[in-house]
Amino acid sequence: MSKQDFKILGTRPIRPDGLDKVTGKAMFGADKSVTGMLHARILRSPHAHAEIVSIDTSKAKALPGVKAVITGADFDELKNRWTGYTSQNCMAQDRALYDGHAVAAVAAISKSIAAAALKLIEVEYNLLPHVTDVDEAMKPGAPVLHVGVKARKLGDEVSGNTVGYYSFGHGDLETGFAEADEVIERSFKTAATHQGYIEPHACLADLGSDGRGELWCSTQGHYNVRLICAEILDIEESQLRVTASEIGGGFGGKTTVFIEPVALMLSRKSGKPVKAVMTRDEVFRASGPTMSSSMDIKIGMSKDGRITAAQAKLRYQGGAFPYQMVMMGAMSAFAAYDLDHVQSEGWDVMTNRPKMISYRAPGAPMAVYAVEAVVDELCQKLELDPIDTRLKNAAREGTKSSYGPTFKAIGLVEALEAAKAHPHYSAPLAENTGRGVSCGFWFNFGGQVSVSMAINADGTVNLIEGNPDIGGSRASISMMAAEALGIPLDRIRTIVGDTASVGFSDVTDGSRVTFAVGIATINAANAAIKEMCKRAAMIWEIDEDAVEWVDGAAQPTGHNAGEFPPMSLAEIAAVSGKTGGPIAGHHEGAPDKAGVSFGVHLVDVEVDPETGFTAVKRYTAFQDVGKAIHPAYVEGQIQGGAVQGIGWALNEEYIYGEDGRLQNPGFLDYRIPVASDLPMIDPVIIEVPNPGHPFGVRGCGETAIVPPLAAVSNGVSRAIGKRMFELPMSPPKILKAIG
Amino acid sequence: MSKIHVSTYVNGDAVEFLCEPGETLLDVLRDRLNLTGAKEGCGTGDCGACSVMLDGRLVASCLVLGAEVEGSAVETVEGIATDDALHPVQKKLLEHAALQCGICTPGIVVAAKALLEKNADPSEEEVRYWLAGNLCRCTGYDKIIRAVLDAAAEMRGVSA
Amino acid sequence: MARVVIFGSLRAFTGGVGEVEIEAKNTRVLLQKLSEQFEGLRETIAAGVSLAIDGEVFKEAWFTPIDEDSEVVVMPLMVGG
């Protein structure tokens, strides 16, 4: 697809929700209150694994001001196995499966009474053996979290915690390794990390005895919340209206429910609205962090830098319920390379930890980290340039990917070439400093989407979409609508509708919103344009087909069609009441072809040999985004993803004690990067248009978290002259490696 | 539980409220005075989302008791824009697209304004250290730092 | 006839068969025929799979047309973040 000329796309207007957000007016999950509302608190298991022998709530119920107390007994068993797990994750049934697992909840007239009531609930536990490490959990004989869910076709060599097995690849490894001049085989470990959104989960629920409900919550997908909650509470979807609040970060972590069913149940029981807000401690212990991993990578390379064979074995730990995610790691591990002989295998494993949920490019960062670390070690060993070597093996249009499909137009080569030519790559390095390079990849998705657009009589446009705006998507969607309609941006107001105002939309995930909602918006605009052309044709008394839409106005297709001055959108809208009524356009669909995206990151890190502390000195991130609608927000996605990856590489980790309890459930001990830890993050946008989108857009939100893990690790390894095989590379680990 | 009566000034207005002895200033602002601009990201002083000014000092309002502010002057994010004119920090955050989700923004606005009142010409490093107590998970800080430096320049009357 | 590649671990359910030719005008028909041909795949297909048709990944859109000479890769269902 050739590059197109745009009027609005590619500019940097101020976002429509910006004013509310800098003045404190924007309403996030915890910001809404109603009169007569109760406050919820949740009692959580202090044990990693325990049978719940009994729960005595009588004292809590008797406390003045307490209006409802619930336990697992209030939740029915569900037919759908997956929703059943979600329900049990929100409230334990007969067993507490991890430290932080909810076992009871109260609603009271004040926060302090709710807190006091929690202390009056008496739970008798019978402790069971637990396991929190992935390799331990996979061993035969490990305590098994749920029986009967082991992946089909797996034998006795792995425990019943192994709920998924996947393999991908082609060619013949033995042949490939035989062709190599150098083969390196390494094992890696990465810790579980948390999305770290600054806004804790929060909701306000009101469910009447007539089965009608209202739910306000911070979520990446309110239709999904409705679907799950309606099933758990056994009410009809149409009767539960879910409104998405402004969302204070999600990164995948707000794609499911945790407290929403609990708040609805408390509301049903008390007959009053109930507000539930997680504390930060609860967010760490009982929301959905990402997987930890244990991985073996083997790669063979010829002297001139050609990868002859590559193999990955990935074991992911995903918490206390069955899940599927290692597959994404196995698919992305070698996606950057054009390989003849490649195989990746992955195992999903349950442990006594909170159930994982997506975190930005879920499953990919750790797999790519391990692969890119071995590629880098091979480059060092064979004295090859890391970018040249990657270029030599890079996937390009026509490459049969390691996970199956053959790539269409992709921008990896462009990103690598841009990195090579960038002054960063040739800048001299100071003492104790190393430069790391890594590629990264993410699939990007389309999915179901609904958009509804109304043309107002004054020539302005209202647009309703069903995807929560997590990083400025109302701005980019308004821009696409303005571009498609040919009108100024300020004529458009886009809002995120509740579940009763616009059709179903999938969760805001998979980097899909700008892509999928964008396509729906363009289609909705085209539907409105068609109607406007029709109205103009009626006014001019010419054939509908003889009218076209150019620069925001209807005009006759040529002299033969008739001589009429163009009628603008505003002119057509002004008389719409007389030409057939309101003009609108809408589109419901499930666009695919989101277009995969590649990135290349370059980082300079300085390691203090005395303390083992790593300082990031310079960072440049190159990414193919297809077409940047609002470049400032695209840059922001790249910068934010890179910094989350830096945190993952250097500091962040879930630390479990022998007792299976999480030891660092707070921002003090789970340290995410702060402003003083970082340099500027220099984003370089590369635009290789996605043939699957009218404007060439690819998803862009996730790819950026994939390369930093290996880029930082490769930098550190080069700086200290020792290879690192574990994340995070906290100072003690680095000191140990230096020796 | 008997409540404590407190008289104080919030954004220049005299206000009175009743609060429980253990209630934080953040809870009072949000739950009793309907000022939900300050956010609770952690409740333990680690994230800065609850930043407000207390008698001219930048504080984490989750670490201050409501009962402590008797006779004080509290300034919150809601009081920063005047007569429809945004403060330069607010304006520059918008211009630089320095917010994604925006949950950290109120705290950043309050903290950055406090910095520029103390130091009209901070270096990048000074801005980074001053804002080290304000966590932002979305932006990687880059655009926030640039916005604050740019706001400082505008307030000094030079164009950055 | 479209060339259908059964990918990776899904082959455990086809008795090791990695490639078949199937006459199908769209993905719905293709998945029906696959389920009939490989009983072991039925459960997986019912739970959801992703398809790559000539390099483009689709999340089960039933009526996506498949050309005579298309390459269709059947993969486990993919999820995003």
Ligand code: FES
């Ligand atoms: S809520 Fe006060 S510092 Fe986090």
Ligand code: FES
């Ligand atoms: S913009 Fe989301 S936390 Fe800062």
